[in-house]
Amino acid sequence: MLGFVHQIPVMIDRASPVPLYHQLAEQLTAAVEDGTLQPGDPFENELALADRLDLSRPTVRRAIAELVSRGLLVRRRGVGTAVASEVIHRRDELTSLFEDMERKGKRPITRVLDIDRHSVTPRAAAALNLPQDTPLFYVERLRLAGDIPTALMHNWLPPQFADITEEELASGSLYAVLRARGVRPVVAHQTIGARRPRSAERKRLDLAPGDPLLTMTRRAYDAAGTAIEFGDHCYRFDQYAFDVTVHER
Amino acid sequence: MLGFVHQIPVMIDRASPVPLYHQLAEQLTAAVEDGTLQPGDPFENELALADRLDLSRPTVRRAIAELVSRGLLVRRRGVGTAVASEVIHRRDELTSLFEDMERKGKRPITRVLDIDRHSVTPRAAAALNLPQDTPLFYVERLRLAGDIPTALMHNWLPPQFADITEEELASGSLYAVLRARGVRPVVAHQTIGARRPRSAERKRLDLAPGDPLLTMTRRAYDAAGTAIEFGDHCYRFDQYAFDVTVHER
DNA sequence: TGTCAATGTTTGTTAGGACAATTGCTGATC
DNA sequence: GATCAGCAATTGTCCTAACAAACATTGACA
Numbered sequence: 001m002l003g004f005v006h007q008i009p010v011m012i013d014r015a016s017p018v019p020l021y022h023q024l025a026e027q028l029t030a031a032v033e034d035g036t037l038q039p040g041d042p043f044e045n046e047l048a049l050a051d052r053l054d055l056s057r058p059t060v061r062r063a064i065a066e067l068v069s070r071g072l073l074v075r076r077r078g079v080g081t082a083v084a085s086e087v088i089h090r091r092d093e094l095t096s097l098f099e100d101m102e103r104k105g106k107r108p109i110t111r112v113l114d115i116d117r118h119s120v121t122p123r124a125a126a127a128l129n130l131p132q133d134t135p136l137f138y139v140e141r142l143r144l145a146g147d148i149p150t151a152l153m154h155n156w157l158p159p160q161f162a163d164i165t166e167e168e169l170a171s172g173s174l175y176a177v178l179r180a181r182g183v184r185p186v187v188a189h190q191t192i193g194a195r196r197p198r199s200a201e202r203k204r205l206d207l208a209p210g211d212p213l214l215t216m217t218r219r220a221y222d223a224a225g226t227a228i229e230f231g232d233h234c235y236r237f238d239q240y241a242f243d244v245t246v247h248e249r
Numbered sequence: 250m251l252g253f254v255h256q257i258p259v260m261i262d263r264a265s266p267v268p269l270y271h272q273l274a275e276q277l278t279a280a281v282e283d284g285t286l287q288p289g290d291p292f293e294n295e296l297a298l299a300d301r302l303d304l305s306r307p308t309v310r311r312a313i314a315e316l317v318s319r320g321l322l323v324r325r326r327g328v329g330t331a332v333a334s335e336v337i338h339r340r341d342e343l344t345s346l347f348e349d350m351e352r353k354g355k356r357p358i359t360r361v362l363d364i365d366r367h368s369v370t371p372r373a374a375a376a377l378n379l380p381q382d383t384p385l386f387y388v389e390r391l392r393l394a395g396d397i398p399t400a401l402m403h404n405w406l407p408p409q410f411a412d413i414t415e416e417e418l419a420s421g422s423l424y425a426v427l428r429a430r431g432v433r434p435v436v437a438h439q440t441i442g443a444r445r446p447r448s449a450e451r452k453r454l455d456l457a458p459g460d461p462l463l464t465m466t467r468r469a470y471d472a473a474g475t476a477i478e479f480g481d482h483c484y485r486f487d488q489y490a491f492d493v494t495v496h497e498r
Numbered sequence: 499t500g501t502c503a504a505t506g507t508t509t510g511t512t513a514g515g516a517c518a519a520t521t522g523c524t525g526a527t528c
Numbered sequence: 529g530a531t532c533a534g535c536a537a538t539t540g541t542c543c544t545a546a547c548a549a550a551c552a553t554t555g556a557c558a
Contacts (some may be wrong), residue, residue, distance in 0.1 A: 056513045077539040078521030085474020193490035194443035194463040212461025214443040223323060225334020241442035244493055294508060305543045326509040327551030
């Protein structure tokens, strides 16, 4: 390869408990994402990289594979590895106008409207794979960006979460509360749709007559496949949208 | 491991050009998906599998890793590998009520409403990373399930596709037409939202006053990052929904 | 009987080596 | 000057090997 190949500065700490391939992947990812490496730029080849960093080829390969699977790099046998074109590595697994807003400095506020620690809701219980009459932890929240209400969120959790307090919920996101308790959602099935708002929803979200609602229901599970959360959310159509990136195999 | 471990029958063909790890992954995937292995069932451990099939551990590991990344298996160090719980490996990257309908035997019909081989549409051209005044191939289609109109689809393609015929489009999906020409979409960015319909849309989709619209715009790219399609679609809210499965890292 | 340490099992990480397949380039040949 | 064979560079596949880390179970000991 004749063109100039940028040598990304990489620090590998062999004493660290984090795997070498992951240390490397992190630093390479950073280099691509912060623009040190531009789309189309040739990438240092595996052998050279292994040699330079004093790592084995499998280790380097594994790190690179991580970036490739995330769409940041493109590999071609006989040719080499290069930074993927910009559009391909836009990182939006699932973002929203709301998060955009957050980035732009508009502080999101979450107001807890209702909590019921023993809510019997057959539909939610079924979604959580629990008997219909199981008393669930239920919380209704309203999200605002500045003065504008953006989302009305209803969540149901299994009974073991009945001791979650309003303070916990007010301070951060629901997922943060769950993580703090050692519960980690790994997979979520979401269904996104639209419908006419009910009158209560129209009031809460300050909708004009005829305004539609963007809806999302979610079932989240931990690594063992245990249902952790069922959510039924409504969004103001002019404040929210879902970005989904689909990778073909 | 005490419990009975099902030994999946696997045939490895070393003369085949398809990699061993992929042959193995395919057959293991089939066993999980066709129910030979039930959720929760213990999986033959790496060493035993490698020994039985006369493969090296890295090769077996790579095959298993493929299933793990697809959410079919769960690995735990010191414990073993098991088939993931059902909910986790529901395979719906992006499905819809429409496809559900198709499965239930309701034949979808696609009607081509309009074709313009030299459409100048700045918004679409910008999405395709082309100069604003580039003449694009444009097609408007209506999807019906039985008598019910479900979707109104607008697509723009780069000029090299200007020779696509109405017959091609009527026979199959747009993506099938592209694939037949050797163009393969690899990544797509989709934005899902809701809004009030315009009057033309209300008429086409046979909507009642006040009915909302579910919308999706899509930008699709090939492996090189070249934009190949821009789509702007509207769906009847009562006929369509998007299922998205999100995997946490 | 209950607790804790030792042990075995299983997956996770890393290394090093060999050869195959693909691609681009170069130089020889016509 | 054009074409093609061959070569070098690079990624892809596969193997052996070793040790580490996490977990479950067993058994010793209090």
